[in-house]
Amino acid sequence: MTATRPGPDIFETLESEVRSYCRGWPAVFDRAQGSRMYDEDGHTYLDFFAGAGSLNYGHNNPLLKRALIDYIERDGVTHGLDMSTTAKRTFLESFRNTVLRPRGLPYKVMFPGPTGTNAVEAALKLARKVKGRESVVSFTNAFHGMSLGSLAVTGNAFKRAGAGIPLVHGTPMPFDGYLDGRSPDFLWFERLLDDSGSGLDRPAAVIVETVQGEGGVNVARGEWLRGLEDLCRRHDMLLIVDDVQMGCGRTGGFFSFEEAGIVPDVVTVSKSISGYGLPFALTLFRPELDIWEPGEHNGTFRGNNPAFVTGAAALDAYWADGQAMEKQTLALGDRVEEALRAIRSEHFEDTEDPRGRGLIWGLEFHARDRATRTARRAFELGLLIETSGPESEVVKILPPLTITREELDEGLGILARAARETA
Structure with missing residues (x-):
């Protein structure tokens, strides 16, 4: 019997209208390796998307694949909820020895559900439990996930509208640069905190991305982040850094906040923590905040043992030797910035200065549909690249950290051609 390959129309007839990425990339993907x-028709695409930051070490990384295959072949535990397993122990030991101890970070490790929004929900719940308050402050153009608690601290109006109910107990404040430097940092925020008549309920916490990926690749200055940490300390608020997309080396250091020299109270990590694209998330917090009762926050898939295996393998392969990965990422990032500035000079009237750190960069177009048109043309030329920002006005560059210089230059050349052909 010969199997008949289903046509692409099954995606349109059977799958929900909620699908999104496949609309911009109308292909049926079959294999992936590296970058x-x-x-299924044999076309090749360079990947400047990397699973929305879930594939920092590339597709089917051979080191991680070997560890996963060996584990499965020996009948290692696949599903264990929060039971103790050898795979979990190995991951925790690797995470402590390669990430926490070298950075002097004291965090306890919590395994919530397997996605970034699960980690954020756990962080918000813990902050409210610790402080006994409901309000959480977030920032303009923030994105923290699609579940209700995460949406309440997300800025995008389209995504918030999908909740279908009021999103409460969250208060937005201006992100770094939002007011174009026309007022001192945190002037409005601190005035509200000091004024008993402001109507701002005392927040339990502040949640922030050091680089807003979905919000348009908006980069917070180290000075601004240090000021935010100081503000939180003085006003008895927990500082939560959402490192779901920018962690695991995306901006250079393993955590995106390292460069600023701050130590958040709570950190959310997901996406590339498994190393292999497997669902996995962590909520990290200071030991004194660990006031959970057993089972007070749980989830059926919080014990993804195959992800423990690939996560430990990734840490040992790429982070055990100190700063090699960070140096490589920053060097490649310099090349991206150089290429984007060249595109900017060619299209000066319709672009802003490129924004980014490490291997997360964005180029904003004044014509709000041009980023989408550029990304579409890039796809036709063999490059997968997405857009971001409140109006999808930013082309967002997010390649694997393991991409070669030659592959990076190839993709940047395609992007430059796509921008030129959509001018």
Whole structure:
């Protein structure tokens, strides 16, 4: 019997209208390796998307794949909830020895559900439990996930509208640069905190991304982040850094906040922590905040043992030797910035200065549909690249950290051509 391959129309007839990425990339992908994906018709695509930051070490990384295959072949535990397993122990030991101890970070490790929004929900719940308050402050153009608590601290109006109910107990404040330097940092925020008549309930916590990926690649200055940490300390608020997309080396250091020299009270990590694209998330927090009762926050898939295996392998392969990965990422990031500035000079009237750190960069177009048109043309030329920002006005560059210089230059060349052909 010969199997008949289903046509692409099954995605349109059977799958929900909620699907999104497949609309911009109308191909049926079949294989992936390293920095490239291949569709079933044999076309090759350079990947400047990397699973929305879930594939920092590339597709089917051979080191991680070998560890996963060996684990499965020996009948290692696949599903264990929060039971103690050898795979979990190995991951915790690797995380402590390669990430926490070298950075002097005291965090306890919590395994919530397997996604970034699960980690954020756990962080918000813990902050409210510790402080006995409901309000959480977030920032303009923030994105923290699609579940209700995370949406309440997300800025995007389209995503918030999908909740279908009022999103409460969250208060937005201006992100770094939002007011174009026209007022001192945190002037409005601190005035509200000091004024008993302001109507601002005393917040339990502040949640922030050091680089807003979905919000348009908006980069917070180290000075601003240090000021925010100081503000939180003086006003008895917990500082939560959402490192779901910017952690695991995306901006250079393993955590995106390292460069600023701050130590958040709570950190959320997901996406590339498994190393292999497997669902996995962590909520990290200071030991004194660990006031959970057993089972007070749980989830059926919080014990993803295959992700423990690939996560430990990634830490040992790429982070055990100190700063090699960070140096490589920053060097490649310099090349991206150079290329984006060249595109900016060619299209000066319709672009802003490129924004980014490490291997997360964005180029904003004044014509709000041009980023989408550029990304579409890039796809036709063999490059997967997405847009971000409140109006999808920013082309967002998010390649694997393991991409070669030659592959990076190839993709940047395609992007430059796409921008030129959509001018």
